[in-house]
Amino acid sequence: AxxxxxTQPGMFVQEKEAVTLDCTYxxxxxxxxxxxxxxxxxxxxxxxxxxxxxxxxxxxxxxxSLNFQKARKSANLVISASQLGDSAMYFxxxxxxxxxxxxxxxxxRGTQLTVWP
Amino acid sequence: xxxxxxxxxRDICQRGTSLTIQCQVDSQVTMMFWYRQQPGQSLTxxxxxxxxxxxxxxxxxxxxxFPISRPNLTFSTLTVSNxxxxxxxxxxxxxxxxAVAFFGQGTRLTVV
Numbered sequence: 001a002x003x004x005x006x007t008q009p010g011m012f013v014q015e016k017e018a019v020t021l022d023c024t025y026x027x028x029x030x031x032x033x034x035x036x037x038x039x040x041x042x043x044x045x046x047x048x049x050x051x052x053x054x055x056x057x058x059x060x061x062x063x064x065s066l067n068f069q070k071a072r073k074s075a076n077l078v079i080s081a082s083q084l085g086d087s088a089m090y091f092x093x094x095x096x097x098x099x100x101x102x103x104x105x106x107x108x109r110g111t112q113l114t115v116w117p
Numbered sequence: 118x119x120x121x122x123x124x125x126x127r128d129i130c131q132r133g134t135s136l137t138i139q140c141q142v143d144s145q146v147t148m149m150f151w152y153r154q155q156p157g158q159s160l161t162x163x164x165x166x167x168x169x170x171x172x173x174x175x176x177x178x179x180x181x182x183f184p185i186s187r188p189n190l191t192f193s194t195l196t197v198s199n200x201x202x203x204x205x206x207x208x209x210x211x212x213x214x215x216a217v218a219f220f221g222q223g224t225r226l227t228v229v
Contacts, residue, residue, distance in 0.1 A: 033216055043207045045160075045220035052216060091159065095218065103148050105211070105218055107159040 003027065004092050006108035013082045013115055020067070021077040021111045023092030029053075031097035034075040035105065036066065039089040048090075051075060053097075082115045089113075119144055119214040123221030130200055130228050137196045138224045140210035145190035150211040150218075151183070160209065166193045200228045 005024045013019035025034065036048040051059045051066045059066045067076040079086060089112050093105040120143040130136050140149060148167055152160040163183055164172040172185040187193045197204050205228045210221045 035218065037220075043154075043223040043225050045209060045211075045223070047217055047219055050217050093160075093218075103213055104150060104162050104165065105160070107161075109159050 002108075003106040004094055004108035006092055006111050008111045009109070010112045010114070013079075013113065015084060015115055015117050016081055018078060018080045019082055019113065021079070021090050021092075021113065023075045023077065023108060025073050025075060025092075025094045027073075027094065027096055029096045029098055033095045033097065034066065034068070035093040035095070036064070036075075036077045037091045037093060038086075039091060039110070041088070045091070049077065079113075084115050084117065087113060087115045118217070119146070119212055119219045121210060121212060121219055121221040123210055123224060125224055126222055127225040128227070130226065132201050132228055134200055135196055135198045136200065136226060137194050138208055138210075140193045140195070140221050142191045142212050144214065146212040146214065147190070148213065149187065149193045151185065151193075151195045152209045152211060152220075154207040154209065154223075156205065163195070163208075197226065200226075202228045204228050 032053045034051045038046040049059050049061045049064045049066050051068045058068050063080045065078045089110045091110045092108040095105050122141045124139045151163040154160045162175050163178045164174040166172045166185045166187040168187045168190050184196045208224045
């Protein structure tokens with residue numbers, strides 16, 4: 001089974017508008033971390049935001065916020081006030097904090113975000 | 118955070134040759150991770166490299182094809198051996214600092 005599911009291959013948003021990128025995850029661990037990364041065409045992976053499974057508050061980093069709904073196992077990324085430079089591929093990822101897979105990340109298939117003027 | 122320097126940033130190689138990718142971190146880390154991203158795909162873990170021990174490879178990846186060195190706590194190399202066009206991918210190293218996983222700039226490899 002997929003550990004990370006991103007159901008939106010592509011999303012379009014107008015500049016200055018907000019956009020939500022969806023992510024659901026699957027784990028039986030009680031302790032895990034959720035991440036969002038931005039990958040521009042250059043190929044680098046840029047860390048955006050992190051949410052721990054025990055964090056009660058939703059994580060925020062500037063224009064990025066993570067809408068964490070633990071019971072629904074969802075970790076959607078919200079980008080407020082979109083900018084043209086936000087156009088990129090966005091990956092959701094999870095790290096399980098226990099067991100033999102300690103430290104590794106599981107990635108979704110990504111969502112290509114296009115911001116238009 | 119961590120500053121990760123990965124070299125080369127890109128290369129075009131002939132089939133049958135090998136390429137070694139270097140990853141240098143500005144702080145000591147226990148584990149370093151190597152990922153592959155095939156064109157249009159997500160990231161897949163190749164192996165986990167601990168200093169002083171053999172790397173641990175994921176299913177589908179073998180040491181003869183992707184030998185890894187980890188001579189100290191700030192440096193690692195990944196070699197892509199006997200390359201074929203199917204090895205054309207972005208290769209990324211990653212480390213965990215605190216709770217966050219950081220990545221190098223990636224190596225975009227094209228095999229012709």
